[in-house]
Amino acid sequence: MKRIDQLISSLSVRRILRITNVRILAQLFFFSIFLFSVWATWTSRLGGYPVSRILEIDPLVMISTMLSTGYVYRYLGWGLLILGVTLLFGRVFCNWVCPYGSLHQFVGWLFNIGRARDRIDENRYRSIYFLKYAILVVLLILAFMGALQIGLLDPICLMYRSFATVVAPATDMVIDTVSLKANNLELDTLWLDSLKFGPGTARRVFVGSFWIGLFIFGLVSANLLIPRFFCRVLCPLGALLGVISRFSLFRINRDVHKCTDCNLCLTRCEGAADPQGAVRLSECFSCMNCIDDCPEDALSFSLVRLDTKQVIPAPSMSRRKLMFASVLGLATYPFIKNHGVNTDENFSGALIRPPGSVEESEFLSKCIKCDQCINACPTNVLQPATLQEAGIEGLWTPVMNFNIGHCQLKCTLCSEVCPTGAIRKITVEEKLGKGSFEEQGPIRLGTAFYDTGRCLPHAMEIPCVVCEEVCPVSPKAIQTKDVEIKNVFEEIVVLNKPFIVPDLCIGCGICQTECPVKDERAVYVTAIGESRSRERRLLLRTREVG
Amino acid sequence: MKKSKSIQHPEYEKTPMSRRVFIRRIATAGGLGGAATYVATAPEDWPLSMKDRTGLRSVPLVTPLRLRDYRVERPSQAVDIGLGRQGDTAEKLRRALDAIGGLTHYIKPDDIVLVKPNVAFDRSPNLGATSNPELLEILIRMLLVDCRAQEVRVADNPIESPADCFAKSGIRYASEKAGGRIYLPDSNAFKMLQTPGAELIGQWWFFHRPFTNVDKVIGLAPVKDHNLCGASIGMKNWYGLLGGTRNQFHQDIHAIVSDLTLMMKPTLTIVDGTHVLMQNGPTGGDPSNVKAGNAVLASVDPVAVDAWAYEHLLERGRDYPEYMFKAEAKGSGSINWEGRVREITG
């Protein structure tokens, strides 16, 4: 015991284990967990890793999906953990856990070459920082009405989405290039595969990922103008935690008797929380930098009862602004809903949702656009939706693009990683409609159609039927009418003219992926006939084989 | 003319450029300009010329790969096709290999061996759409233990997602358990391959990555029904080494499959007749499509073994698919298997 006492009291140990160092350790830890999660979200690695847990502890995801659906899906109850921590310690999530916050802080620190005096000015509170509360109000009202849009700005969703569709493929591309150069030098580079986010497959591309990349790049760059611009101005999750943190038991306390008003505590204040005056509880990230920076030892992170004065607990948002924000939220709902791109009467044939997806309006009230499903997809078929397919409301939600890949028959990974149940967790048995799911039949994503004007056997007297060969269901949903003809070159050829048996087609899209007519495929799948929606079904009845 | 008022400081002194510096600059400019003029305008065949009169010089030059002939002469007392139908899978394989002279005759110590199973689809092992993982495991062990091969590589370019196909077909587990090394096709894995004499794939994208320094190649093919070309057995198995736009192959599948036999001259073709996909091929997917074949074949003649399997395992008689005749015509083997098959019994 004595030794431990000595150890604790030794100054170097105390300096090493001081709270700011521990905070950095926590940030490293959670960022690594995040990176590991993105890395492990791959078919050969997934195992049972809770790769979506960082999304699931996000209380904004829990609260907003609860508002939009009335229920708390699967692991979303974990959000209570962060709520509880916030009630005790304030917005520690923002500066201890949030990988996006860590990224901002790191970038801000790395590129900030300003002098201490300038930094002190940068870190003073500005009135624009109320904006995040307005955003939160708008998003929560939208969620309550049934349009879930938090994913656009929720930092965790944003982070996952950007890494899945921008950072991961970019990393893989760099590794591929390096590996190719090394291969040419006869070096064995198989080990480099373990660094890739999507090993053992062709290069992954994501439609419209440029805009996702631009979005995160712009937000990160904004750190150079206002430190932690996103966290201070835009972050709805931070706003939510800010509202709650007014009740926290611990906070930064300033001993006014020791304080010399030197303002050094502002040099590295992450939240612009004014620790030099009345600390703004709802802005403070609990980064603890001010404690380190106080030459007078006037600041401490301690229980509220030490000093109940010297604090501004609530967000500084006037009732007028709150009212405006509420009206804006209420007005936005019909505004985006009436856009009319994705209704049961007018929906895009390209709006094909992954297997296990719930009915479309419910889907939109659950999907947070984190794009974990897209990251998990082994064939690259899942793509972030563009405005064309899903409208404003469905921007960056997952859709299947069968020109790029197909839905792997025995793969249900997207449904496993979905944190909110927009893609309900299914088993392979349920997907294929076997065993106890025989009654309800397989999950259908859409229906395949032929463009007989472009299909080689139908239109050009050339044998083909790759589509029939790859059709994975048994019996095959693509059958052929076999005709022997003499073509214009006077050769006798057998044409297997394919046609679709819609009762058997599950819309997996492999026929479209493998069709050699590559620009506009001669066989293509559209969303009609998907089994998740009564409104978008095609057949009155399904005839059975055998 | 009115004399302008000097604004210079009275003590300011000019420092003109020295002659030496001036000449050096002129020389540099002249040299660079002259060199640039030469490089840009000299005729194409002059040394160092960068002139590209037609625009064709800038078309990148591809130097395609060539594959080796991996065949090994069989021992004179052995036959071309070995058949094993007794005992468990290991026993069947051993009997089949013994009939053609034993595996150790073909694989020497320190060889790097590539085994090419058929993992084209994401199907369970017993559905006949992919090679039997048990057989693969036994084969890899034989290669590593009995033949003391330096390394066994397992490679295929599936039609569906590679990682899933290898995992769900059991090939990955079997290979890892036995000590094989799996190569998955990624964007780097393909290079242009030249096959002289081939009708249609004279140059095509080839899954070259696992072939670096390979000494022997063994095909491990299941026996499958195939709507377009009749049957997918040993020869069709090499399809999985090609990449690029192979969905065009179906426009003349028989020519392509026979070309594959020109491209790949394997050391051995092992035909896995444990589960035979009788219909709904080549994907299968339903147990009702599969028949237990209970046979393993090993052969040095890829054509004859396919013909035998077509007749006896797929039970389609002697109405052989066209590609077998084409392969025979291209000199890759002969269809007539009679008198060349030996089954070791007892």
Next chain:
Amino acid sequence: MARKERIFTNKKRRVYRKHISGGETIFGGCFVFFLVLAGVWFGLKGDDFDPGERDISMAVMEESQVEDTLYRSPLQRWADPAQVGAVTPAHQLGIFPASILEDGWVPSSRPQRFDESNLFEKINGAAPQYFQYGFNALHFLSIEKKQAELAISIELYDMAQFPNALGIFAAQRDDDQDLEELDGAHFYRTAAGALGVVGRFYFKLTGNQNAEPVQEKALQLVKAICEIPGDSDQSSAIYAVFSESLGIPFQRIVYEKSDVFQYDFAHDFWFARPDASRDSRYYVHSARNSEEAGTLYDKLLENHLYDFTLVKQSADKVVLKHNFLNTYMALARYENWVYGVENVPDVNAVERVLITLTNALFEDEEI
């Protein structure tokens, strides 16, 4: 020299405070420990999943396997369009076999099929007679040979059963014509065609002119019709008795479906004339059971007595004499059978003929 431009910050992290509390250190230690625990937990979760959910077991697949029973149309072979007859593919001929197109005949219409609901469209007033005989369908096709301006229309009546076909044939045929037999078909030739029956089919072939090629083709068509599957079933017990046991030729055997003896309660009677030169006929009816046979017997007897007088009566057998024609008839019953002879010129012959019939019908039984 200007000061070196910095890209990244060069600020060292400095601690200005003088005091670091023990509590903070202890918290720090605990927290690091917590992070390690969390990391270990995260890592251990890697194996915590059910592989069964990501694949499907063979057992389940076998349990819900599907036998592939889809119909797949056969390969349509290429044929030279110059050889016209051969090009019309089998699937465009309906029920008719391809051999009806031999010798360069081609269909001049698509095959048509009429059933009870639309038979009127084809033959209008004649339809009810077919319905009486259990009509099932009419297959109609006309074929032609353009160069020679020859045409034949084929009417093929599917009467469901052989007796029906025989019945309608007997009702419509010209009794003066002698029947020919070919491959199981019984028919006679008309001026430009043929009329006949094979199995459940009753066919009419009508050519456009009385020419040799038409006659030849008609004969070949009869053969072709015999190829249609399922039409050779001529099994009928009573027919067999007449044709085999009593050796009566096809031509003299008749089947009446309804209104037998012009009574609406009598149907399904077979008639046969044992002697070509005489009018006397056997008749036989097989009822479902002996009770029905009894009822029919009584009714027949009762109704016949309006025109006949009773000559002789025993338990299940009567002999009657017609009031005006002076012919005799016998009516008998045995179990579910009602049978007899009619139009017999003298009384002695009645008994004799009846015994012949009885013996033929119930060969193995004692009566």
